[in-house]
Amino acid sequence: MQDPTYLILLALSDRPRHGYGILLEASELSRGTIRLGPGTLYGALERLEEAGHVELDREEIEEGRPRRYYRLTRRGRRVLVEETERREALVGLAKRRLAHR
Amino acid sequence: MSPLERRVRALISLFPASFRARWEEDLVRTTLETCTAEQSWPHPRDVLDLVLSAIRAHATTPANQPFRVVLAQGIVLGAALLASVRVGALLLRFGFFVHWLPINSAAGVPSDELALYAGPLALELAVYVLLAVAMLQQRRVLLWTGAITLGGIGLLETLRYPGPIGIRWALGMAVPGAIPFLVAAFTVAARKTERALAVRPALVGLALASFATTTFRLAAWFATTTWHLVPGTIDRSAAAVAALLLVACTVSGFADPRWFVALGVAVIGWNARDFIQTGDPLVFLGTAFVVAISWVHWRVLRRQAAGSGRGRSDRELA
Numbered sequence: 001m002q003d004p005t006y007l008i009l010l011a012l013s014d015r016p017r018h019g020y021g022i023l024l025e026a027s028e029l030s031r032g033t034i035r036l037g038p039g040t041l042y043g044a045l046e047r048l049e050e051a052g053h054v055e056l057d058r059e060e061i062e063e064g065r066p067r068r069y070y071r072l073t074r075r076g077r078r079v080l081v082e083e084t085e086r087r088e089a090l091v092g093l094a095k096r097r098l099a100h101r
Numbered sequence: 102m103s104p105l106e107r108r109v110r111a112l113i114s115l116f117p118a119s120f121r122a123r124w125e126e127d128l129v130r131t132t133l134e135t136c137t138a139e140q141s142w143p144h145p146r147d148v149l150d151l152v153l154s155a156i157r158a159h160a161t162t163p164a165n166q167p168f169r170v171v172l173a174q175g176i177v178l179g180a181a182l183l184a185s186v187r188v189g190a191l192l193l194r195f196g197f198f199v200h201w202l203p204i205n206s207a208a209g210v211p212s213d214e215l216a217l218y219a220g221p222l223a224l225e226l227a228v229y230v231l232l233a234v235a236m237l238q239q240r241r242v243l244l245w246t247g248a249i250t251l252g253g254i255g256l257l258e259t260l261r262y263p264g265p266i267g268i269r270w271a272l273g274m275a276v277p278g279a280i281p282f283l284v285a286a287f288t289v290a291a292r293k294t295e296r297a298l299a300v301r302p303a304l305v306g307l308a309l310a311s312f313a314t315t316t317f318r319l320a321a322w323f324a325t326t327t328w329h330l331v332p333g334t335i336d337r338s339a340a341a342v343a344a345l346l347l348v349a350c351t352v353s354g355f356a357d358p359r360w361f362v363a364l365g366v367a368v369i370g371w372n373a374r375d376f377i378q379t380g381d382p383l384v385f386l387g388t389a390f391v392v393a394i395s396w397v398h399w400r401v402l403r404r405q406a407a408g409s410g411r412g413r414s415d416r417e418l419a
């Protein structure tokens with residue numbers, strides 16, 4: 001899983017968010033080091049929805065336009081946990097190796 | 102609609118139709134929210150992100166639609182591709198005409214003879230612009246008017262070569278004359294299938310194709326005259342490179358099958374003239390090769406589609 005996809009799943013892990021909310025949260029989570037573009041976000045959302053990791057939560061009308069909120073599915077949460085464990089294991093491995101030097 | 106929103110929507114129109122059907126409004130809204138009130142354009146970084154994402158979406162969206170739809174869209178694109186190459190050739194001829202105009206005038210070529218050469222060129226170019234506008238605006242009457250005018254110009258060109266020796270040449274010239282009819286007929290056919298062809302991104306791509314072929318012709322002419330190459334050397338090398346790229350695309354599974362149908366149509370159309378006029382077997386073999394590769398690619402994609410059930414485009418547009 002690539003960093004943008006991981007950040008999107010992570011941004012949705014506490015509550016449903018709309019597109020711009022995901023962008024802001026992803027920027028905050030990465031402390032501004034990764035800045036997602038809107039095209040990347042929706043390309044990823046389409047793939048995530050297709051895979052059943054993300055789904056539409058609700059649609060609200062704001063300023064006369066619909067606004068869609070997305071949420072993590074159960075399967076999406078499981079994938080996020082697995083990916084976090086994988087990354088954690090990798091970081092642990094890297095730390096041990098660097099400590100030996 | 103603010104100028105900013107118009108620009109954002111123009112950028113987003115580059116995405117495939119099936120993607121836009123699902124995400125367009127949301128994507129417009131989110132992109133607008135990344136902009137401040139003073140901005141008249143999205144941040145250059147976001148513009149680049151949108152363009153790259155659109156290309157990616159085109160490459161990964163399976164055109165998993167009924168055979169006749171993909172075929173009709175492929176043929177429109179192929180005919181339009183041919184038209185864009187033709188426009189490139191016309192632009193180049195017009196450029197040469199303007200370049201040598203003072204020299205010709207100084208050499209005493211009568212001005213009405215020069216006008217006889219430049220007039221049809223300018224007219225044909227203008228009608229191609231009209232055809233593009235008609236496709237964009239989906240004006241059927243305008244489309245047919247443009248096609249018939251261009252077809253008429255093509256017919257007039259065939260009449261310029263009378264006599265038995267000229268018949269082959271004249272028949273060959275009828276091919277470019279038939280292109281606009283193909284564009285018009287299949288644009289209408291593709292629309293009738295109720296799955297809109299993404300005309301705007303296709304036109305952007307074709308404008309680029311036109312520019313690329315013009316540049317290529319100019320470079321080929323320059324290289325041939327500078328290094329005294331055998332005429333046709335550059336064309337054959339370029340064809341070989343293109344064939345390799347085609348094989349690479351097929352093997353890696355990259356690209357939309359519509360573009361392969363389009364390429365097949367364009368190559369057949371483009372080479373038909375050459376083949377009729379010269380009877381060169383290499384042209385025939387090259388064409389057969391491209392068509393065969395397109396067909397293989399098409400078969401592979403069909404099998405993949407059958408394996409994965411109904412595609413995303415179908416479901417979304419249903």
